[in-house]
Structures are given as structure tokens and as C-alpha cells.
Amino acid sequence: MTPGRRSSTFTRLLRHGFTDPSAAERLLDGPELTPVRNDPVLLEALGATADPDLALHGLVRLLEAQPTPTDHRELLDTLIAAKPLRDRLLGVLGASAALADHLARHPADWQALVTYEPQDLHPGLAEFERGLAEAADPVSLRVAYRRCLLSIAARDVCGTTDLAETAAELADLATATLRTALAMAQAHAPEDTAACRLAVIAMGKCGGHELNYVSDVDVIFVAEATEGTTEAKALTAATRLASHLMRICSETTVEGSIWPVDANLRPEGRNGPLVRTLSSHLVYYQRWAKTWEFQALLKARPVAGDADLGQAYVDALQPLVWQAADRENFVADVQKMRRRVVENIPASEVERELKLGPGGLRDVEFAVQLLQLVHGRTDQTLRSGTTLDALQALAAGGYVGREDAARLDEAYRFLRTMEHRIQLYRLRRTHLVPAAEEDQRRLGRSLGLRTDPVAELNREWKRHTGVVRRLHEKLFYRPLLDAVAQLAPGEARLSPEAARERLVALGYADPAAALRHLEALASGVTRKAAIQRTLLPVLLGWFADSADPDAGLLNFRKVSDALGKTPWYLRLLRDEGAAAENLARVLSAGRLAPDLLMRAPEAVALLGDGDGTGTRGGGLEPRERTPLEQEILAAVGRAENAGQGVTAARGVRRRELFRTAAADIVGSYGTETNPAEADQGALVDRVGAAVSDLTAATLAGTLRAVVRDGWGDTLSTRFAIIGMGRFGGHELGYGSDADVLFVHEPQDGVDEHEAAAAANKVVAEMRRLLQLPSSDPPLLIDADLRPEGKSGPLVRTLKAYEAYYRRWSLVWESQALLRAEQVAGDEDLGRRFTDLIDPLRYPAHGLGEDAVREIRRLKARMESERLPRGADPKLHTKLGPGGLSDVEWTVQLLQLRHGWELPGLRTTRTREALAAAREAGLLSAEEAETLDEAWVLATRVRNAVMLVRGRAGDTFPTEPRELAAVGRYLGYGAGHAGDMLDAYRRTARRARTVVEDVFYGDSP
Structure with a gap:
């Protein structure tokens, strides 16, 4: 062969799409392939296949496998003369290495592709049964099956059959x-x-x-x-x-x-x-x-x-x-099943997962099946097991918009055809788009993408999955809007009964009210209504994911009514991706956060990228004590009197309580882009620190406002506020009072009676102003842990505290002082107070046995006397076995006994003390973990109850929706409230076992 001839063949092969023309040229140089090399029609047909190199290699193997020269010649002659066979056989050889292997093993089977009969071009069940009839055993059945499969693949890759026909x-x-x-x-x-x-x-x-x-x-x-x-x-x-x-x-x-x-x-x-x-x-x-x-x-x-x-x-x-949609939590169960499928995909495969990934085939199938089950109860035309037929029926029945159905049909056909071509190559079960460029090239060409197959494939693939992702939710929720709003061309209008059915299936208890809300929000031709029609289909889905979708939709209407004329509100929800989902979670999670938001709806800005104070980037991240206190003190400084100053401080507190609650809800529920926080302890610590810092900053601002209004810049006595209980431990919940002690010390030259009168007046005015009726929640100050309790003076000097504790202090007061920490006022005075009480709360050489017995006696008495009548002790988060009291008293006993020698135990925080006890060997790792888990869970339950009911409580709600909402906050899906209660009982029971051993046992 001359160099010129070789160069010409090489160039032709390259032009026809061969990626290795040198190897192809060597194959074609064999004398038995001269007819192929010299026939431009055959070369062009090879170049038209998905993989010309693969097709040529398969053809060579098939020719070599022919048993006689006559058979060899017959195959070549038929290929040259018969275009239908040429397209089918070469098309299969270029798309499927596995079927090429089959033809090499069974070289006569190529003749199954030489057919012109209508029943062979579009065979049905009867034709396939005849094709398998001669199989006498499993081996011959496999050969016959592959022969039939060969004919299906040939019609598929040549375009004789479309996706639906091939699948059928x-x-x-x-x-x-x-x-x-x-x-x-x-x-x-x-x-x-x-x-x-x-x-x-x-x-x-x-x-x-x-x-x-x-x-x-x-x-x-x-x-x-x-x-x-x-x-x-x-x-x-x-x-x-x-x-x-x-x-x-x-x-x-x-x-x-x-x-x-x-x-x-x-x-x-x-x-x-x-x-x-x-x-x-x-x-x-x-x-x-x-x-x-x-x-x-x-x-x-x-x-x-x-x-x-x-x-x-x-x-x-x-x-x-067709009765399944009547089941409780039907939609939630179906959606949970879909999420579980996605969550089980290995992270390394999500982006290449064609079937199960976001925007994949399963999204189409789940959405169609969900609609079938809801509306097929009354419309028998929807009862098809075939996805594309069912989608067409949904569009014909008005349950899905025609344009949406057409786009979804196109996407589904493209993705299923991709799946077919991927599987056809090796006849292996896979739903992963190949990563190798040569595989993507073959795949793209098999789909008719010839200019730049790899780039075109990835562009089309992403486009179609994007369509599916957008329409997946819209298919179910958008027609609810169009049932009450102005229709866009091609959109479906559900009948009132169909809309009601869909809302009931989603878990709405009052579908008639829901439709009224949708009508009020989305009707009309204004720009505002148009944006609402864009937002609501997705919001409805997020509301349905909660325990009380009715409340979520009602609250959204209230917020929208309040902010309807605010230009940034709908723009925020539309343009800042997280804002709309965060708002949906917050509005449907219970009463507290929506109530806080309704009092100042502009706080919805916190749910976006801003921090609600005119700067950017704060979002839902709780603010630290220093900037909070600076903001409150600045507002107090601008106020004309104490009343205005405290009103400003309470306003900041309300806004920050909302921020903390919203962050807690979003972190507990998770969003589409951020899963729920896995570390429950971190959630508890974040809430406790945020609410405690906010309370301290509010008290500091209120103290400044009262002193400035009544005494100018300087009070006649130094004044400090000592946090006690959960406040001192940085563990406040949403509904906690502020447990405090007040301490003062007269300024030099000031009469003690005058100083005491001033200090008492400050306290009285602070308590009054923080409890005045207002749109902002009150902050209750509780000083009952002071010496002599309610019978003792509200405010004492440092010397009076010293005298009392030296002469009269009881062991329970030493225990209470374990949580004492200066939170506001004169820092030096607060430090001297904590220095004063350190010998009491960390007594040298620990507690004597009499004191230990007294603490145990007090604990047992509290368990028997303070538990509310009728309460289930096993579900009481504070006083029940294994609850907060059990854990805290156990930790505090260890602090009283060993704090003098173990600095790590000298902390006001329960979890820190638990960790220190474990590190010191006072608790085993398992015991510490058990107590920590119980304390965190009980605290989470109390926070959940407050978020859901809007008022504090130490027991689980009994109303089903409220109980379900607590469960949702704790990570339990619809219908699993019983599992939540069982889990709490188990956790508390394990903790009580540790308490029995450590607190009531004989361990030192």
C-alpha cells in the first residue's frame, strides 16, 4: 500500500469519526476487508454509528467468526446491498460491545436483523414468545433471549422505535x-x-x-x-x-x-x-x-x-x-421515601446518578405516582402503570399544565434514553453517567449529538435534570394556585374538589381556609401577585413538610399582609435562595417564632443574607454579648427617659429572640441545601448561650436606663447583678425567667440606708419596666434564691452576704451558688462576690457525710412533693427520673465534693462540669455520655415545647399536632411521635440508672 493511499484512508477514517484511525486502517488492510475499505457507503455507515472504532472491531470479529467463506461473503454482500441491515447491524456493533460479543459467539444471529415484515419491525408479546419457543433449557433460553434483544437494540439505535416503544x-x-x-x-x-x-x-x-x-x-x-x-x-x-x-x-x-x-x-x-x-x-x-x-x-x-x-x-x-391517599401522613410518607433514596446515594456518585439523583428519573416517577394516587381515587383515566401514559393522562385531565407535562415528557424521554444507551454498551445494570471522556463521546453520539458530543451531552443532561428539578415540586403544588388565581396559558385549573383532595393529602386540616388564603395571596394581575404565584408552589411543599401546614400558610398570609407594601419583602424571598425556605420552616414550626415575627414583621429580613441591623452577612447567626450590649446601650443613650430606653432594649431582645428561635428551627429541621444539625448538644449550647447573653445585655441596658433616669451618670452605690440557676450556667431556654441575686456596696461617704434605698429602688424599677404590657415579651426577674428566700431583703451589701453565709448558710444554698456568675453591673463588685462564695461552693476537703445525706434528702423530697399532680413522671423533663434535675444534682454533688481539688469542676455550666468529671475519673466515659445525652435531650424537649406552644412546659404536649411538631423539631418524621416518646423514656431510664449509682450510691 503506497504512503499516499495510506494517508488518504487515514484521512477518510478521521473524517468519519474514528478516534484511532491508525488502528482502523490496519484492520481494513486485511484482504478479507477490501470490500469494506473500498466501499464509501460502508465507511460512511460505520462513521454514522455511536463508536465507529467499536463498530469496525465488532464487524471484523463477526466476519472472522463466520464458519465458511460462503457465509463470510453472504454477510458482506448483504451489508453492501441492504441499507436496513447495514444500519441495524453496524448501529448495534457501534453501541454495544456486549451484543458484539454475542454475535461473535453466535455468528448466524446477524440474520435476525434481515427482516422486512411488519411484525418483526414492531413485534409484540406473541412474536417474542415464538422467538423463545425453541429454547429447551436455561442456556438455550439465554441465547434466544439475546437474539431477541439484538433485534430490539437494532430498532432502538436506528430510531425505528422511540423510547416508549423500546421500553414496552x-x-x-x-x-x-x-x-x-x-x-x-x-x-x-x-x-x-x-x-x-x-x-x-x-x-x-x-x-x-x-x-x-x-x-x-x-x-x-x-x-x-x-x-x-x-x-x-x-x-x-x-x-x-x-x-x-x-x-x-x-x-x-x-x-x-x-x-x-x-x-x-x-x-x-x-x-x-x-x-x-x-x-x-x-x-x-x-x-x-x-x-x-x-x-x-x-x-x-x-x-x-x-x-x-x-x-x-x-x-x-x-x-x-386508590385508598392509599386517605392514609394519615400519606404525602409525607411518599416524600420521606424519596428523600431516603437520595440520602442513600454515595456522595461520590450523586452528580453522576441518572436515576436516583436530584432531577433524575425517580423524581419524575415519584411526582407522577403521587398525583395518580391522590386524584386516581375519583378519576379512573389516571390509573396507568406506565409513567409517560400517566403523565399524558394527568395533563389531559387538567391536573398538570400542558406545557409542564410536555417539558417533563421530553426530559424523561431524554434521560431514559441516556440510561438505555449506558446499559446497552456492556449490558450491565447501572444508572451512573460514565466519567471517562471516550465513554461520554460514545454516549453523546448515540443520542445524535455529533458536533461536540461530550460538551453537548453534558449541556443537554444538565438542562433536562434542571427542568425535572424545577417541575418536580411544581407539578404537585402549582395547580393549587391556579385553582384560585388567574391562569397562565397552558396551566391546569384544578376543580375545587380536586384542589381540596390535594390539600387534604398534603396534611391540611382545613382545605377550604387554605384555598381562601391562596386566593387572597395570588389572585390579581399585580406584580406582587405574580411573585406570590412563583413562590407559593414551593412554599406549600415546605409547609406540608411540617406538622401544621395550615398554621404555616395562615402565618405566611399574615406576614405578607403586614409587609405587602414593603418593596424588599417579596424580592428577598424570590432572590435570596435561603430566605423563602427559612421563612416556611419558621412559620410552620409552632407559635413562638411566628408570634415574635408578627410583632415586628420586618424581622423577616434576618432570614436572608442580612443581619437585620443594616449590615450584611449576619443572617441567622446569633450575636455575641458585646455587640448586643453595645447596641442596647446606644439605644438607651438616645432615649429621653427610662421607659423609652427599656422599650428599646426590649425591642432588641424580641428581635434577637426571633433570630435565635429561627436559627434553632432551621438548624433542627434542615433545609434543601443544609441538612439538620447532627450535634444535638451544639444546638442546645447555641440556644442557651444566645438567650443567656441576650438576657444579660437586656439587664445591662435596663440598669443603665434606670440609673441614668433617676440618678444621672452615677448611682450612690456600686451595683452588680449575679446570674443564678440556668442564667448563671448560660443555659437559659426561650421561656426561662432570669434567676438573679442583687448585690450593692455604698460609694465612699454615702450613708448605708441611703445606698440601700437607692439599690432597692433600682431593682423595683427594673422589674416594673421589664414586665410592662407591651408588644415585646416580658422579662421576669426572679430573686427567690437570695438568702432567706422571699422573706429576705431583695438587695444586700457584699458585707451582709458575707455575714449571712458565714453564720447561717445551708447546704442547699452552697449548691445554688455553684451556678452564680456576674452578668451585669459593676464587674469588680461582681468578681468580689464570686470570690466571697467560692469557699462555700467548693468547700475545702469537700462535703461531710451529713451534708451529703442532707442533699440526698432534699432531692428525694423534691421528687415526691414537687411533681405536678397527674403528670407522667417518666415524661417530665425536669423532675422525672433521668430528667434535668437528676443530671444537674448529680453533677453538682460531684462539684461540691471535689471542686476544691479539681479546677475543671469550678464552672457554672452543666456540660462542662460533666466533661471535667469524666476527665478526672469521677465518671466513666459511658456514664458521662449517658448523663449528657439525657440532659441535652430534656433541654431540647423543653425548647421544642416553648417553640411549639408559645409557653413554657416541662412535659410533652398531649394535643396530637403539637406533639408531632415537637417530634419534627427533634428529627422524627410524621407518624413517629410514639418513637420519640419511647426514645425519651429509654434515654431517661439509662440516665436514672447512673444517678442511682453516682448520686444515691456510696461512691465518694
């Missing part, structure tokens, strides 16, 4: 295969065959007549006894037949396997019997089945065995399928 043909081939395999099993065991009637029900994509090239074939088996046979014997016989059928299809032979037959969708899954009677199936689905099992039955279709029994199965179960 694959399902028909699977049906024919199941029938042939069952016939083989029955012929092998005639006695078993005679003993039972066995029907095979296809599920999943096979049942839906939309199968992939390589997929498990999901089935359910149902059997009945024949006359004269007991049920037990019939089920045993049917189980043997079903097992044999599964082995025939699934086992690997010299010809490989066909596909796994998967029966795990049956009642009880892999733990249940392989075969049941029809009545047994019915009992299971009527009593025990979960929502997803009814969703799976949408696609049930009898395909093999006893046709009458199979149809009886479907007829008996279909009514139950």
Missing part, C-alpha cells in the same frame, strides 16, 4: 421470558404443577411496561390450591416452582444470566414467604402494608402462569391502591 418491547420480552421459564419449571416438576395454580405478577418497570435493557425484574407470586390439594401442600409446590423460575432467569451459565428476578416487593419483603394465597395477600395489605407498598402496586400486572388468578389478584388489590 423490553417489557414484552421479559414477559415472554418469564412465561418460558415458568413452563420449563413446570415441565421439570409435573406433580408440583398439578398441585397448585400459580400466577406471576410483574411489578416495577416490567409491570409498568417500561423496562430497561438491564434491570432486576420485580415480581410477586400468588398461588391457590387445585381441587383435592391442601393449601399447605399447594404453597410448598408453588414455592418450588417459583424458586426454579427465578433460578432459570438469574443463574449464571456459559451464556451468562438473563437478569435477576427480584421478589422483595412481596409482603414482608425478603422476610416473608415467597408465595402466598390471594387471601393472605389481601389480609397483609389491609392490615400491615406501608404507604410505599401501595405506591408499588400501581404497576402490578399479571404476566405469567394462571391468568385468571393473576387478574383476580389485581382486581382485589386495586381498590386498596
